[in-house]
Each structure stands twice: as structure tokens, then as C-alpha cells.
Amino acid sequence: MADDANSPTDVPDDGTAYTRAVRETPPGPVRTPLDRRRVLAAAIEFIDEHGLEALTMRRMGAHLGVEGMALYRHVTGRDDLLDGVVELVVDELYGDPEVYLAPQHGWQDYLQRLAHGVRRIAIAHPAVFPLIATRPPAAPWVRPPLRSLRWLESFLDALTTHGFSDGAAVAAYRAYTSFLLGHLLLEVSQRGVPISPLDDPEGAPQVEDRSLAAFPLVRRFSALLSEDESTAEFEESLENLLERLQRVLRESQRPGPPR
Amino acid sequence: MADDANSPTDVPDDGTAYTRAVRETPPGPVRTPLDRRRVLAAAIEFIDEHGLEALTMRRMGAHLGVEGMALYRHVTGRDDLLDGVVELVVDELYGDPEVYLAPQHGWQDYLQRLAHGVRRIAIAHPAVFPLIATRPPAAPWVRPPLRSLRWLESFLDALTTHGFSDGAAVAAYRAYTSFLLGHLLLEVSQRGVPISPLDDPEGAPQVEDRSLAAFPLVRRFSALLSEDESTAEFEESLENLLERLQRVLRESQRPGPPR
DNA sequence: CGAGACGTGTTTACGGTGTAAGCAGCGGGT
DNA sequence: ACCCGCTGCTTACACCGTAAACACGTCTCG
Numbered sequence: 001m002a003d004d005a006n007s008p009t010d011v012p013d014d015g016t017a018y019t020r021a022v023r024e025t026p027p028g029p030v031r032t033p034l035d036r037r038r039v040l041a042a043a044i045e046f047i048d049e050h051g052l053e054a055l056t057m058r059r060m061g062a063h064l065g066v067e068g069m070a071l072y073r074h075v076t077g078r079d080d081l082l083d084g085v086v087e088l089v090v091d092e093l094y095g096d097p098e099v100y101l102a103p104q105h106g107w108q109d110y111l112q113r114l115a116h117g118v119r120r121i122a123i124a125h126p127a128v129f130p131l132i133a134t135r136p137p138a139a140p141w142v143r144p145p146l147r148s149l150r151w152l153e154s155f156l157d158a159l160t161t162h163g164f165s166d167g168a169a170v171a172a173y174r175a176y177t178s179f180l181l182g183h184l185l186l187e188v189s190q191r192g193v194p195i196s197p198l199d200d201p202e203g204a205p206q207v208e209d210r211s212l213a214a215f216p217l218v219r220r221f222s223a224l225l226s227e228d229e230s231t232a233e234f235e236e237s238l239e240n241l242l243e244r245l246q247r248v249l250r251e252s253q254r255p256g257p258p259r
Numbered sequence: 260m261a262d263d264a265n266s267p268t269d270v271p272d273d274g275t276a277y278t279r280a281v282r283e284t285p286p287g288p289v290r291t292p293l294d295r296r297r298v299l300a301a302a303i304e305f306i307d308e309h310g311l312e313a314l315t316m317r318r319m320g321a322h323l324g325v326e327g328m329a330l331y332r333h334v335t336g337r338d339d340l341l342d343g344v345v346e347l348v349v350d351e352l353y354g355d356p357e358v359y360l361a362p363q364h365g366w367q368d369y370l371q372r373l374a375h376g377v378r379r380i381a382i383a384h385p386a387v388f389p390l391i392a393t394r395p396p397a398a399p400w401v402r403p404p405l406r407s408l409r410w411l412e413s414f415l416d417a418l419t420t421h422g423f424s425d426g427a428a429v430a431a432y433r434a435y436t437s438f439l440l441g442h443l444l445l446e447v448s449q450r451g452v453p454i455s456p457l458d459d460p461e462g463a464p465q466v467e468d469r470s471l472a473a474f475p476l477v478r479r480f481s482a483l484l485s486e487d488e489s490t491a492e493f494e495e496s497l498e499n500l501l502e503r504l505q506r507v508l509r510e511s512q513r514p515g516p517p518r
Numbered sequence: 519c520g521a522g523a524c525g526t527g528t529t530t531a532c533g534g535t536g537t538a539a540g541c542a543g544c545g546g547g548t
Numbered sequence: 549a550c551c552c553g554c555t556g557c558t559t560a561c562a563c564c565g566t567a568a569a570c571a572c573g574t575c576t577c578g
Contacts, residue, residue, distance in 0.1 A: 141484035153474040182441020215412040224429045225400035
């Protein structure tokens, strides 16, 4: 299900040899020999399903019909697995037909498409997104959730070719990533409440009545507060950010008095 | 070896036999009996110092000169400890003389002071902040980093008493928390690189030269990208947010044509 | 003053975790 | 034919979170 079969840089596929290792799997389908991509994809699936804390090397093995230690052939350790998960999820952007690596209808369209692409990913993998947000990035200037040099390059290219100065492009990059991260992290956490242990059959909401007595406004607003307007809010905040960037761009282009 | 580092129980030497247990503790201050607050405070200290991943019940015990299991007298488990850490850190806001629980010079001043207070906390405890950001909140509408009903109440009060409609106040709350979370999470992650294991003696920056060859813009911008303008950027984004809220407020107050 | 009750920290124990190391079977190259 | 590398399995270990039983100091009450 998490299989999106497309990626620009595909495996060389050295051909031959689909080694049906461990042949004595009698009835089932042929056992494909497990590679890094499959491991990572399974991990994403697992996290989406059971939450991050439930992910354990042995459980991952079981999820793949394999013995846990087998994973270390394709992943140097748990941290590497998690890094791989983040990378693979973020790479789904490349497969998104609505997102362009290079602007085709102006920088605002580019930013808008990119933002929505990232949001789609966050919503598709709510339990993975906190990982995207908090894993230490490879370089300090590769900011989540755009965790790759390639997108950073693309971003800078899109803005500078549309008139942004170097400084303005970098400032825009910072503001843009902050916006995405904050909004999506909260949106994702507000939706799915992926409690890792067994699903709470009940007993979740004990924050009612009594404890709200001291907070009349919160009580009064509780209906409003639990409404989900995240799509509209995302749109609005994004729009606002773009307007601000627009303003910055105009001011930097206009000769303007030296302050 | 087992009996080391205790404290001179300042024993009045009452008649009872000198029970060797805690008795022959040579120097040092009296052993205060450890309570929840001390445990949590020590945990904060520990995290600030060694990073989140290094925190272990036994190590926490050692950090307090105590045997690990002792912590369970004051904390129901590791998760509770972490929750307590988050709560205690966020509660530092109450001790901040620059932050007012109720607006004293208008809502903008209130929001500004609150934002700077939270930022001060984030910077003071960079390794704790990701925890503040990602721990599941008590109620879905208590959004990090303002993780308490009291601040939510305060926030809503501040805005509604200054003319914001209920809906506008809630929208402002959402935008404000998103902004804080995104900006501070990235700021904190960009600063401290709190690698939990032993300090890397070297070998950290291998993302240079070679790997940047394919990303000319990134290379060209690398100086700019590693500059730290976070204070100015925080200020600017906050200012922008406040202006947006101002606009919303004006429009909601003006009778305005139905549209 | 003596005897418990209680609170605090310790000891022991258990199952689960990440991972290092060695082993076993298979396919393909020579 | 051989061996070799690849893959997954098995064993082993240190460490983790935590439950349960225990030891000791102190307080209370008679």
C-alpha cells in the first residue's frame, strides 16, 4: 500500500537472480530477498499503523516475516533505519505530480505547490512527521521539513531566478520552513492521536467538567477549539507568508532610499 | 565500594546504636530526602547537559546519588517523568517577570512578551524543547508550546477583552502557537547539536566539497545559510503575525459589507 | 520508653531492547 | 568441481524499564 512505484533515480537492476532464498516457504508467494528499500517501506507502513514507539527491530522483522537481526544486513542500526524512513517519506515529494522541482508558473505557484505537497505527506504519514521534524539534519542549514539538499537547491533557484536577492531568498527559506514545520506538526498532532500502546477503549477524555471549572473561557470556547479548520488556516497562513515575501521582493527591487 | 558517598546524617547521636547504614557518610551536606520537584529539576539539568536520549532511569538515579528505582517513589514511570519535565519547564513562564498573565499594555504587548518568554525558555533548554513540541498534549486543543489550560485561558482572555471575536481569538491562538513552535523548534535545532553519545571528536562535517558539487546554489549560499539571524527573524515574523492579527481585528470590528 | 506504622531508598528479578559475532544454506563465477 | 559472497538465522550480551520484596530511619501513640 505504501508502495509508490516511481522514483527518478531507480535501482540499476543488475538483472538475473531473483534468488528465492529459503525455498521451503511452501505455499506463500516467492520470498523476495529483502532490500533496504523494502525494509524502509515496511517501517513506514509499520509506523503509520502502530506508532513510532511500537517500532522495534524484532517487531519490524516479524512484520517482514523475518528474524529481526536480518534487518542489520540492510540498515546499520535503528537510527539508520529511522533516518532512512525520513528520507524515503520526504522523497515522496518527487513522485507528486503536482509539485515541480522547478517553477513553471512563477515562484508563488512553486511555493504553494511545494507546501501542499509537504502537507499531503504529513497527512499521509502523521506518525512519521514528528520524526521528520526532530531528527537532527545532515547539515545545520538543511531545515526540516525540506530535508534534502536537492530541495534546498531547488528552492533557492526558484526564488533567485525570480528576482530575490541572496539574502532575501535565504530569509524566505527560513520563514517558509518554519511555517511549514509549525503548522504541520500541530495539525498532525491534533488529528491522529497515535497512542502507541493498545488502543484506549475509553477513558481518554478526563479533561472535562471539573477541571475546566477554573477556566471559563476555555470551557466557553471548547466547541470552537475542537473544530478542525486546519485546511483553511493552512491556506490563509501560507497566503499571508507569500504576501510578505512579495512585499520583501518588491522593496528589494525598488531602488529605494538608503534607509 | 558499595557504601560510598553518603552524607553525615548530622546525627544528634541520640542513644540509639549508630546504625551503620547512612551513618558513616563522611562529609557533604545533609541528604535531603528527594521529592518530585527535585527529581524533575535534576532531569531537566541532566537533559540540558547530556541530551534527551542519554536520560535513563538508572542514570538519573546516579545523577541524584540514588539507586534508580528510588525515582519510582516520586514518578510513576519514565513517561511521567518526561511529562513532569515538560510541565516544569513550561511553568518557568510564571517566574518570568517580563511575561504577564494578563495584558497590561494591550494585546500586542501581551503577545510579544509571551512569545519572548517562550523563546527564552526554548533557548535555555534547547534539548528539552523538542519534548515540549512533541509530547502528546493533555487535550487536543492545548497546543504546544503553550501547554497549559491556564495559559490558554489567559490567551483567550487577553484577546477577547481587546475586541477579538471568539472565532478570531481561536484563529489567533492557532496561528500564534504554530508560529512559535515552528520557529523555535528550528532555532533550537540549528543551535545546539546535542548529540547524545560521546562528543564527536571530529568527523561531523562530511557534507562539504564533494557532495555540494551538484548543488551550486547551496554552495554559493553556504555562508549566508549558516549565518544566525534567528533573533531578527523571530522579531520580524512575530511582527508580521501581529500585523495580520491587527488586520483581522480591524476587519471584524468594522461593520464592513457582507462579502 | 517501647512498639508499631510509615516513608524512603535498596536489592533482586524479569522480560524486552539494540546489536555484535558466528553459522548455515543457496546461487553464481571460475 | 570448487569456493565465495550474499542472505537470513541463531546465540549472546549489556542495558533498559519496572514490579516486588526488603531494610532502615523516623514519627506517632500508648
